[in-house]
Amino acid sequence: MKWAVISVTQKGVKKALEVSEKINCDVYTLPKYSVCGTIPMESGFKKGVEDIFYRYKTILFIMASGIVVRSIAPYIKTKDVDPGVLVMDEEGNFVTSLLSGHLGGANAACEKIAEAVGAVPVISTASDVSGSTAVDTIAIAIKGKMDSLEKAKHVTSLIVGGERVSLKLPENVVLGEDNTAGVIVLSNRKELKISQIIPQNIVVGIGCRRGTSKESIIEAVENAMDEANLHMDSIRIFATVDLKGDEVGLLEAVRHYGKELTVISREEILPIEDNFEGSDFVKKSIGVKSVSAPCALLASKSKGKFITEKMRHDGITVSIYEEEIRRDG
CATH class of the missing domain: 3.30.420.180 (CobE/GbiG C-terminal domain)
Structure with missing residues (x-):
């Protein structure tokens, strides 16, 4: 699926077109900076972001992160539906995964664009920084759907905190045999955080x-x-x-x-x-x-x-x- 790349300066547009040579994307900018290969945001930047936000799985902004945060804030819903949002400086030195790193694919996209243009990827999600695996990362890997984002957040926080978390797999994940209908948990913990991923x-x-x-x-x-x-x-x-x-x-x-x-x-x-x-x-x-x-x-x-x-x-x-x-x- 195509990315959207947005910039609002002449220098940023130049960098966006460089990105378009490496990544399948649509490049958006203001009419005064529009050149061949770009799509003018005729209604202005703010309205343009609103129109684009849920039409793409991945959006790369080439501009200051503060501008990006303010522009996307009204449209953010939940991380299971939000697109992956990235920010890159006009020089292409750093590319940052800003929103929906796991489910929206921003972390993976960050690594991809960084490799393509020679930038340094900046990923700050706790599970990635600590070298552990988040619940939503597992869900993506098996193309599953989590029953509750809140439960997934709690379980991921346990993983990041170094707690032992069991991953219970139905037999058909590997063998194709009968799926399990229930789980017996043996634990002396008063409270257990459980998150279900629905394949x-x-x-x-x-x-x-x-x-x-x-x-x-x-x-x-x-x-x-x-x-x-x-x-x-x-x-x-x-x-x-x-x-x-x-x-x-x-x-x-x-x-x-x-x-x-x-x-x-x-x-x-x-x-x-x-x-x-x-x-x-x-x-x-x-x-x-x-x-x-x-x-x-x-x-x-x-x-x-x-x-x-x-x-x-x-x-x-x-x-x-x-x-x-x-x-x-």
Whole structure:
């Protein structure tokens, strides 16, 4: 994904264009400093920052950090949604990770840009300084979602403080075996800080009749997830057959969860359709025997297993496929 690089001086624009030669980015500046390769902030710096702030995953400001802090302050929400914000001086001597170092990726971006332009990276998050690992860093590594930022902060503070913190992994992280449904903690501590990371490794396959409502699909999905004792935040994507790729209710249901819909062609399903429970009526109607289960399998990106191969609910079929969790790198 592209970065945004913002500068409001002639010298800063020159440095921003140097950055653009190394990093895929859009360079923004004030109209009076705009040259070929830059985008003028026609409404001014303050309004320009507002317009840009949540359109990019990473934003690099080439200017004084005080200006940056004041300009972004009104738009900061929480670190699980804020972009990674960096600041670099006009000479390109130092680049600082300012906001959302872990979840927003500012720390990693800081290292990347520093290497690209020969700057010194400045990273001040406690876990990085102490050489320890934060809860949100683990979440990023497995593409998981934390159940609570507050809990994660408490547990990370224990790690940084040198306390012993156990990392309990379900067996399927390595072996792909049954996931754990509970944890027994043996401790003489009066209070334990616990933070849950929810892996986003569930693919939900959907089959439905034409004209099925958004509400019906949401109800079917949530019933199936509840029955399987799975967190809704663990859903990575939804999948369906090509004939249903424009189904309004399905598209609205997928948007309701903020996820993407992967469309699987019938040609892809045909070679594996006999591996699943199927229907001759469905075969006659659309050309394949089954929809939800093969779509879930084909939309997955790693080995795994079906938690629910097919659950029926008012003419809707839901299949739940759990992918193995693999740590990046």
